[in-house]
Amino acid sequence: MASTPLAKLTPPYLGKIYRRQRLFRFLDEVRSHPVVWISAPAGAGKTTLIASYLEVRKLSALWYQMDEGDGDVASFFYHLGLACEPMVRNRHQPLPLLTTEYLAGLPAFARNFFRELFERLEPPAVVVLDNYQDAPADSVLHEILPCGFSEIPKGVNVIVVSRSDPPAPMVRMHASDSIACLGWRDLALTPEETLAIGKVRGAVRRLGKDEMLAIHRFVDGWMAGLILVLEHAAEAAWSGRLGEEVSRQEIFEYFAGEILDRVDTRTRLLLLTTAFSPGIRPAHARALTGIAEAGEILARLTRQNCFISRHPGARMEYRYHPLFRSFLQARATDTLAAEEVKRVRGKAAELLLEDRDADDAVTLFAATGDWERIQAIVADNAPALIRQGRNRTLDRWIGRFPAEIIDRSGWLQYWSGVCRLPRDPKGAREFLERAFALFEAEHDLRGQLLAWCETVEAVVYEWGDFTPLERWIPLLDPLLSSAAESIPDDLQGRISCAMFMALVHARPDHPD
Numbered sequence: 001m002a003s004t005p006l007a008k009l010t011p012p013y014l015g016k017i018y019r020r021q022r023l024f025r026f027l028d029e030v031r032s033h034p035v036v037w038i039s040a041p042a043g044a045g046k047t048t049l050i051a052s053y054l055e056v057r058k059l060s061a062l063w064y065q066m067d068e069g070d071g072d073v074a075s076f077f078y079h080l081g082l083a084c085e086p087m088v089r090n091r092h093q094p095l096p097l098l099t100t101e102y103l104a105g106l107p108a109f110a111r112n113f114f115r116e117l118f119e120r121l122e123p124p125a126v127v128v129l130d131n132y133q134d135a136p137a138d139s140v141l142h143e144i145l146p147c148g149f150s151e152i153p154k155g156v157n158v159i160v161v162s163r164s165d166p167p168a169p170m171v172r173m174h175a176s177d178s179i180a181c182l183g184w185r186d187l188a189l190t191p192e193e194t195l196a197i198g199k200v201r202g203a204v205r206r207l208g209k210d211e212m213l214a215i216h217r218f219v220d221g222w223m224a225g226l227i228l229v230l231e232h233a234a235e236a237a238w239s240g241r242l243g244e245e246v247s248r249q250e251i252f253e254y255f256a257g258e259i260l261d262r263v264d265t266r267t268r269l270l271l272l273t274t275a276f277s278p279g280i281r282p283a284h285a286r287a288l289t290g291i292a293e294a295g296e297i298l299a300r301l302t303r304q305n306c307f308i309s310r311h312p313g314a315r316m317e318y319r320y321h322p323l324f325r326s327f328l329q330a331r332a333t334d335t336l337a338a339e340e341v342k343r344v345r346g347k348a349a350e351l352l353l354e355d356r357d358a359d360d361a362v363t364l365f366a367a368t369g370d371w372e373r374i375q376a377i378v379a380d381n382a383p384a385l386i387r388q389g390r391n392r393t394l395d396r397w398i399g400r401f402p403a404e405i406i407d408r409s410g411w412l413q414y415w416s417g418v419c420r421l422p423r424d425p426k427g428a429r430e431f432l433e434r435a436f437a438l439f440e441a442e443h444d445l446r447g448q449l450l451a452w453c454e455t456v457e458a459v460v461y462e463w464g465d466f467t468p469l470e471r472w473i474p475l476l477d478p479l480l481s482s483a484a485e486s487i488p489d490d491l492q493g494r495i496s497c498a499m500f501m502a503l504v505h506a507r508p509d510h511p512d
Helices: 023-030 046-057 073-087 101-121 140-150 168-176 191-200 203-209 209-219 223-232 235-239 248-262 263-274 283-288 294-303 322-335 338-354 359-367 369-387 391-399 405-409 410-420 425-442 445-462 469-481 491-507
Strands: 034-041 060-065 126-131 156-162 180-184 308-311 316-322
Touching: 023 034, 023 046, 023 180, 034 046, 034 168, 046 126, 046 156, 046 405, 060 073, 060 391, 073 101, 073 140, 101 140, 126 316, 140 168, 168 180, 191 209, 191 223, 209 223, 223 248, 248 322, 263 283, 263 294, 263 322, 263 391, 283 294, 283 338, 294 308, 316 322, 322 338, 338 359, 338 369, 359 369, 359 391, 369 391, 369 410, 391 410, 410 425, 410 445, 425 445, 445 469, 445 491
Parallel strands: 034 156, 034 180, 060 126, 126 156
Antiparallel strands: 308 316
16 A cells, blocks of 8 residues: 655755744743644745754654645544654554544544554654645544544644644634644744844845845745745846735745746756656656756755755655745646646656555546546555545545546446445445446456445445345355356455345344
8 A cells, every 4th residue: 555755754854044043932932732733824934943943942753744635534543653653662553543443433533542642752742733724624634633632741742834723623722721823923024033034045245134124024024935035036026026015926926937937948847847746756856857967956956945845864855835836837737738748747646656655646647637547546555545444535536537437437336335334324335236237247246246245234334224135135146156266265254244244134034
């Protein structure tokens, strides 16, 4: 099954940056609360602030970068358990998986999971949940995390980094004084900090104090805007706009264009071609572009503050700032031929698969319309995802298919039913019955037997009317007698269990 990309579990590498002592002291104070929530717009320096704070204070940290896939609560707990492994005090037992039997008691599972996780950390320690805003708004994750956070012991903090304010369930933690919030106005640069950053970058000497303060007023304390002005624009390019009302997005897009227009042709190709992947390894950049020194170019761009972060470790990876990545994708779509964009996305997806990152690969293949490739990924990964309790991740993959493809595929119907079984047995049965009919038409015996087992389970899980089992019980013997080869032991066990359930509930007088 897909491993966790290294960048998801590591903070960015910190180069030559200004350490914000004002905010470090603020964080020291608010860590008397178990949870610290930091919310500000993109480019406000949230992630750099926390990474530098942990480094300066020498705090042990479990770093976890959230994304769309964490909307599947089981996937969140699965990956958080992996993130915990390098820093635990004992490794005798892995953290539990959120499998089907725990779904009825999610709050209790969350409390137990976090209690075990926190017990394995050596205080003082911090758990960082970065990019929290990327978790889907309708996920039950927002409801159950406060249950887990209630288990935070003394000496441990959870720091949440987000572009948005806490959702309603988190806000209720204020009543118990369990959460402290830092907002945009807390993080906005003061004039003194702008001047200090200008000194670190040599800009005060070049531009003068008055010009630096004019820039400060122009960017309104926005870190990304300040860096863009200082590093990537000639004085004439921005000074005429200082009196204008310009949005942060407009500033970023203007200067992002300046970055792209100022680099050489090969570097521009590298940026446009690699922007479709959420993270880019040097080897992947070379494979996508054919540029032998792609890794060196990425390293140089990082040193030049081109809104690229470096995540070191056994598997070096670079990540573009979200705003910069969006800009590059839009520019690539506008300037590259449609077939070239499709080729790049497909190649990037294949490289992600080689790294066993199936989730991001599915996203890219869906953008190219390569449904056959996604069907192969589903077939390879579905059993493991179900074992790990990550039904919603699999359901999300299948949901990317056009309806007409799902309607024609027995296996997509089957896995759709399996995904829904724990939470909606009636809806699951509809998918499974259609899957059985499709398998029957295709003479797919294994598919028929699996669909038969899951359909029986769905009827039992509905726990109401067991009469539909009267139709399914007689179908099994003809299927078994038609098997040309012996049925594998694992499937025989499933068939026996399903038939036992069917007979107990529908035919308790049956001699079998």
